[in-house]
Amino acid sequence: MLFRWDWLRPVLTAPIVPTIGPVHPDALTVDIFEDTLRAAVTGDFLPYDKDRRWSSKKDETILTGDVVHRPDHTLIPTLTRRGRGTVKVFAYGHRDSVVDEAAELAAKLAAVYDAVNARVVRPLGPETGSPRGTRIQLQDFTARPCPDPGGPVRPVSDWPTAVQATFAPFATAMAADGLAFLHTQMQAGRCGPVLAAAVEDRILGAIGPMEVRPDAIGCPQLVPQYFAVLSEARGRGLGRVLWRAAMHWGQSHGAAYQLLQTEVGGPSDRLCQAEGLTSLGFSHTTRA
Secondary structure (H helix, E strand, O other), X not given: OOOOHHHHHHHOOOOEEOOXXXXXXXXXXXXXXXXXXXXXXXXOOOOXXXXXXXXOOOOEEEOHHHOEEOOOEEEEEXXXXXXXXXXXXXXXXXXXXXXXXXXXXXXXXXXXXXXXXXXXXXXXXXXXXXXXXEEEEEEEOOOOOOOOOXXXXXXXHHOOXXXXXXXXXXXXXXXXXXXXXXXXXXXXXXXXXXXXXXXXXXXXXXXXXXXXXXXXXXXXXXXXXXXXXXXXXXXXXXXXXXXXXXXXXXXXXXXXXXXXXEEOOOXXXXXXXXXXXXXXXXXXXXXX
């Protein structure tokens, strides 16, 4: 099955591609959607899939035989076998009724594939009033300089050994933000550098890994990072310094842009908005 771009493009209110996530608006083409269908047949990663950093095989796949593709809306279901299984249906369309149709499809497919969870993912445009879910934000490194902010930030490996040793308890404390997972990848040497902020010889915040990779059209992007500051250390400006240090790293290492997903109204969302990032839209996920 191939997508008709004249059907799909008008309903792409936000640049979200199933199994890939947010993409740069310039990379939002029919080719990237068709690539995901082909990858579903082989089970392999696409060359520009950011998730290939962590695994040798793709965990989420499109259920190609269950795609609904019509002139005014498109439903693309995916299946994840992680845990007890999740079916997600990406609902592209302007009518609110597309959510109900997507929910019905998600529930049906969850039963077929013995998946416990059924979800609907609704992309929404940047003009959406009172949005919920996650905001897709663009940092354009070609628009303005990102100077080194200075401050107590450097790669974890550049801190003295005694300070490096404090990363493990920090990562454990921030496991809910993915830092424990990141620490495991760091120990195995499977990721790029991680920037850490330390005060009085103790790591209090970190952002990483720092990696630049080509996107679907060959443009270099700074791939998403894990980002966390201990609750007891918030309010000191460490998060902003870490963020700016990461942006300086990305720009100085040749990245053209970065895409981020932030929880609407959360600390990272407010920081990115204050730093002048461009909102590209929203992704709202609901139970089917």
